[in-house]
Amino acid sequence: MLVVDNLKKDYNGFQAVQGISFELEPGDVFAFIGSNGAGKTTTIRMIATLLEPSSGTASLFGVDVTKDPMAIRRMLGYMPDFFGLYDDVKVWEYLDFFATIYEVPPRERRKVIDNVLELTDLSSKRDAFVQSLSRGMQQRLCLARCLVHDPKLLLLDEPASGLDPRARSELKELILELGRMGKIVIVSSHILPELEGFCNKVGIVERGQLLSFGPTSDLTRSSGTTKHLVISTLGSPEGTLAWLTSQPNLTEARLNKDGNIECSLEGDDAAQAQLLKSLVEANLPIRTFADRRIDLEDVFFQVTTGAVN
Amino acid sequence: MVGSKWSKLFRGNPILAAGAGGSTRVKRSMTGTKSSSLLVWLACAPIIILSIPLINAAGMARQSWVVLLMLAAVVQQFLVPAVFYSAVAGERERGSWDLLRVAPVTTHQVLVGKLLIGLRVLLPWIIINAVVVLLCVLSQDNQRVSYYSSYSYSSLPPYESPSPFLGLGILFSNTLAVAALTIFFSSRMKRPFSALMSTYVILILINVIVPLMASIVAGPGPGLGRLSIQIGVVGQLMELQSYRSPEYSPIFIGGELFMVLSVLAAVLLAGWAATTLDFADRNVKFITKKEAK
Numbered sequence A: 001m002l003v004v005d006n007l008k009k010d011y012n013g014f015q016a017v018q019g020i021s022f023e024l025e026p027g028d029v030f031a032f033i034g035s036n037g038a039g040k041t042t043t044i045r046m047i048a049t050l051l052e053p054s055s056g057t058a059s060l061f062g063v064d065v066t067k068d069p070m071a072i073r074r075m076l077g078y079m080p081d082f083f084g085l086y087d088d089v090k091v092w093e094y095l096d097f098f099a100t101i102y103e104v105p106p107r108e109r110r111k112v113i114d115n116v117l118e119l120t121d122l123s124s125k126r127d128a129f130v131q132s133l134s135r136g137m138q139q140r141l142c143l144a145r146c147l148v149h150d151p152k153l154l155l156l157d158e159p160a161s162g163l164d165p166r167a168r169s170e171l172k173e174l175i176l177e178l179g180r181m182g183k184i185v186i187v188s189s190h191i192l193p194e195l196e197g198f199c200n201k202v203g204i205v206e207r208g209q210l211l212s213f214g215p216t217s218d219l220t221r222s223s224g225t226t227k228h229l230v231i232s233t234l235g236s237p238e239g240t241l242a243w244l245t246s247q248p249n250l251t252e253a254r255l256n257k258d259g260n261i262e263c264s265l266e267g268d269d270a271a272q273a274q275l276l277k278s279l280v281e282a283n284l285p286i287r288t289f290a291d292r293r294i295d296l297e298d299v300f301f302q303v304t305t306g307a308v309n
Numbered sequence B: 001m002v003g004s005k006w007s008k009l010f011r012g013n014p015i016l017a018a019g020a021g022g023s024t025r026v027k028r029s030m031t032g033t034k035s036s037s038l039l040v041w042l043a044c045a046p047i048i049i050l051s052i053p054l055i056n057a058a059g060m061a062r063q064s065w066v067v068l069l070m071l072a073a074v075v076q077q078f079l080v081p082a083v084f085y086s087a088v089a090g091e092r093e094r095g096s097w098d099l100l101r102v103a104p105v106t107t108h109q110v111l112v113g114k115l116l117i118g119l120r121v122l123l124p125w126i127i128i129n130a131v132v133v134l135l136c137v138l139s140q141d142n143q144r145v146s147y148y149s150s151y152s153y154s155s156l157p158p159y160e161s162p163s164p165f166l167g168l169g170i171l172f173s174n175t176l177a178v179a180a181l182t183i184f185f186s187s188r189m190k191r192p193f194s195a196l197m198s199t200y201v202i203l204i205l206i207n208v209i210v211p212l213m214a215s216i217v218a219g220p221g222p223g224l225g226r227l228s229i230q231i232g233v234v235g236q237l238m239e240l241q242s243y244r245s246p247e248y249s250p251i252f253i254g255g256e257l258f259m260v261l262s263v264l265a266a267v268l269l270a271g272w273a274a275t276t277l278d279f280a281d282r283n284v285k286f287i288t289k290k291e292a293k
Ligand SMILES: Nc1ncnc2c1ncn2[C@@H]1O[C@H](COP(=O)(O)OP(=O)(O)O)[C@@H](O)[C@H]1O
Pocket: A011, A014, A016, A034, A035, A036, A037, A038, A039, A040, A041, A042, A043, A309, B281, B289, B292, B293
């Protein structure tokens, strides 16, 4: 379990992180979303024991990052946003080096290296030189390096930036697999669609503050007081749209690009049922009436003000 | 407790284990200088070439091995920084430093590991110098004490013969000190090149500028003038032949003390460098905050 409690970082009077708190369980894949300069890297580096928090704590399975950083490091895999690999070594040498540093027993080393290569789909590159790998492969090698000691927490800072779509989807698969293996995975990004669909927890950070945190399903479901609806009609939607605009508890009814009506209803589930009833009673040609699935991007724009440091 | 602390730095140091067990390529990555092995062999070349006539001409020039040591000392001032200068700054520039820092090793372990792995890269240099100097000594006349007294200026009291082991000790303790100095700059500077240049500047100061200035100020003869020569390693070796003479300077460092001071300096510099690297962004002096980002 990772508990981050009111973590703050002050760079010479500038508050880059202003009290971030969240908790994650094993198996959680956490999307840490925020614009550039929001404070994601700073937060991640504090959890990774590379940066001393100005105040607040983070603890992993009860171990405090500032009190016992060595114990934390043994449980942690960290992939920085920008990194370089030793360029004059072979893939297996690189992994062997880190396996030794993480004190993987010599007899198990070969097996561990084979396993992480397999997991990151780099088995065929075992004897290749690190600098000969593509960007996506280097990214996966860096991830493989993070895995040699079977960490409980993975901190991946903008792992998908600079990857082509194929490499990106391979990375996505890999991250999902790591979550299934029971690891806590934190993935930061400023590109929203990148994280859509494979994280079960989302946090949105802006100007050093965590504006919203929770299970992805909660955030992307219509919230309790406002219902986002999509209505399609048989034939022209104009009449229905006119009728909807006249309703007092409906806001912003409009046609979307598919020719369907999108609207927001102020009210609860009962109000939603009542609206459907009224629509049918008004004899409007309703074909479908559904909740609009909102994606992370919608949530992001709802929650943030677009203010950047 | 002290014992376990030292063992963590040496026997139980994962960096050292990884470097020692790793390939030559891994070792080079640890010191950060790609062509370091080539450099080491290039540096050995003049020593070997010079040694051939010296070893062959047995008895020609007694203690000619001192010349070999002096040449080695000069070459070493250039070679050792070239092996170590990017040990830390190179990792920073490449962006691999964080990957190493997030591993469960202390900064002291990293620094000691890099220092010893680099010395391992320098091993051919160390061995060749030791072998060549000892060969040179063996090929020469051993009766040095009588040599002096039978010489024309026999009015001088007999010198104790200079020890080639002391000479090698001076040379290799200097290897360690220069290595530590380079790693020190490497860990405190952002660019490997500036670390290299800073090291060279300091070495030129110690070996050339300061002795020169001091001898100008003090004039020749005993006292400060004598001391100034002995500040640098080349001066130390130069003095090796004669410093045990009784009419000698009242202040002198002497080979043994020079060795002790060199090793001490190495330990202090490495220790200092390590303490500044605890959190990667903090306390890196000479790097402004803006640059660090
Ligand atoms: N070493 C530093 N010194 C001063 N300010 C910094 C430093 N590192 C980051 N910052 C500032 O802290 C803020 C958060 O940065 P960062 O955590 O890198 O954001 P993100 O990763 O979300 O893009 C930014 O405004 C950045 O300029």
